[in-house]
Structures are given as structure tokens and as C-alpha cells.
Amino acid sequence: xxxxxxxxxxxxxxxxxxxxxxxxxxxxxxxxxxxxxxxxxxxxxxxxxxxxxxxxxxxxxxxxxxxxxxxxxxxxxxxxxxxxxxxxxxxxxxxxxxxxxxxxxxxxxxxxxxxxxxxxxxxxx
Numbered sequence: 001x002x003x004x005x006x007x008x009x010x011x012x013x014x015x016x017x018x019x020x021x022x023x024x025x026x027x028x029x030x031x032x033x034x035x036x037x038x039x040x041x042x043x044x045x046x047x048x049x050x051x052x053x054x055x056x057x058x059x060x061x062x063x064x065x066x067x068x069x070x071x072x073x074x075x076x077x078x079x080x081x082x083x084x085x086x087x088x089x090x091x092x093x094x095x096x097x098x099x100x101x102x103x104x105x106x107x108x109x110x111x112x113x114x115x116x117x118x119x120x121x122x123x124x125x
Contacts, residue, residue, distance in 0.1 A: 002026055004063070005109035006043040008088045011114045013044075013056060021022040026124070027041065039092045047121075072098045075078050075088045079117045087116045 004023075011019040025063035027034055041060060048056055076091065081125065083089045093114045100107045108124040109115060115123065 001035065001103075001105045002030055003037075003096065003107045004040070005036045005096065005104040005107060005111065006040045007042060007043055007110045008108050009059075010047075011110070013052065013059065023069075034063055035066050035105060036060070036105070037066050037068055037096055039068070039095050040066070043092065049121075064113075066099050068095060068099065068105060072104055075102060087113070089114060089116070101103050 008019060008023070011071065012023055022071075032107060044056060044060065072095060075095040079089065079094040079097055080091060094117070097115050097117050099105075100118065106122055106124040107115060112123060
């Protein structure tokens with residue numbers, strides 16, 4: 001079960017072949033249990049172009065979206081408290097990491113440095 005970070009989604013949507021192939025393999029290996037939070041959706045829509053909208057919506061609809069609840073909020077706040085000054089993490093990354101950890105997922109990201117709060121075995125390679 002894999003949480004997909006925004007950077008990976010962007011590369012898939014831009015057509016980067018090696019990332020697309022890896023995504024297909026992950027979908028097959030995880031029986032389609034691929035997750036996002038509303039954070040990744042918001043980040044994608046921040047930079048979406050009108051001509052990309054339909055394909056992007058179809059692609060994002062294939063994911064299971066995990067809700068952000070009180071437990072996620074508390075853990076994300078703890079991550080911010082611990083890592084914001086030393087690692088300059090964003091609230092968005094803290095929420096994604098908290099959701100990943102609480103749901104026992106692995107995070108697939110190309111920006112490992114954004115997630116000092118996750119252990120190596122919580123990052124999908």
C-alpha cells in the first residue's frame with residue numbers, strides 16, 4: 001500500500017516514461033491500493049493548465065483519497081514542531097507524512113529530504 005507524493009504525480013502526468021512504468025508496476029504489485037490525500041490534489045490543482053484538466057481529473061479519480069482527521073492533524077503538528085526549523089518542512093509535507101504513518105503506508109516520493117520524519121522502511125524505493 002503506497003501513498004504517492006505530488007512530485008511523482010507531476011512526472012507521471014508529464015509523461016516521464018520511467019516513472020510511469022514504475023507506477024504501473026506499483027499498481028499491479030499493490031492490487032491497486034494507491035493513495036493520496038487532499039493535499040496532493042490541492043498541490044496538483046495549483047499548477048494545472050486548462051488543457052490538462054480532464055486527463056488530470058481522470059487520473060486522480062483512480063486513487064483512494066484518505067481523509068485528514070484530528071489524528072493526522074496532531075501528528076502533522078508534532079512533525080512541524082520537531083522538524084520545521086531544522087529541515088524547513090512544509091505543512092503540506094507534514095500532513096502527507098502523518099497520513100502515511102497513521103495508515104501504515106509507504107510514501108513514494110522523489111524528494112526524500114522533505115520527509116525526515118519517516119523511517120527508511122516507510123519510504124517506497
